[in-house]
Amino acid sequence: MEQLIAELGKLPGIGVKSAQRLAFHLIAMDPEDVHHLAETMVSARDTIRYCKQCYTLTDQELCGVCSDPERDQKTIMVVETTRDMLAYEKTGKYTGVYHVLHGAISPMSGIGPDDIRLKELIERLRGDVDEVIIATNSSLEGETTAMYISKLIKPTGIKVTRIASGVPVGGDLEYTDEVTLLRALNGRVEL
Ligand code: ZN
DSSP: OHHHHHHHTTSTTOOHHHHHHHHHHHHHSOHHHHHHHHHHHHHHHHHOEEOTTTOOEESSSSOTTTTOTTSEEEEEEEESSHHHHHHHHHHSOOOEEEEEOSSOOBGGGTBOGGGTTHHHHHHHTTSOOSEEEEOOOSSHHHHHHHHHHHHHHGGGTOEEEEOOTTSOTTOOGGGSOHHHHHHHHHTOEEO
16 A cells, blocks of 8 residues: 555645555555556556657557657747647647647746757758748747747748737646637737
């Protein structure tokens, strides 16, 4: 029991109390359901990986967006997380591809440019790219990251744009409704 509580407590947002509650719940569950839960976790961990082009989470070598011949490979939208990407995908109106950073630069938390997928983005820009749309969150970290990326890209001559501030300041992209997301995308400005 102690070991179970300790393992559960390693998960983000799970304190000692929550870990205990989950542990007691698991013990009371139908054994078959517990097996199913454990198997789903193991199988997700084993099969889900990063897309080799955009670094979103996928069970393929190339994700569904990157491998779609209808998508405009020359327009890359940079987002912080796979969830942000899914939010834009839900609008059904964006026809380019993505680049998922898996975080944002945050000097306060000790997260630097090397801790997110920035090198991989710069690598992609060696190919044929018309525009990079920076769609990081409008939080301090998101803005810092946007500025950093635009400074990196500017010298290459590739067009860099930032989504409009229709997204509420400090708001997470994934919680912003589709209309607001589209307005932010359509109102993007060149940096
Ligand atoms: Zn991809």
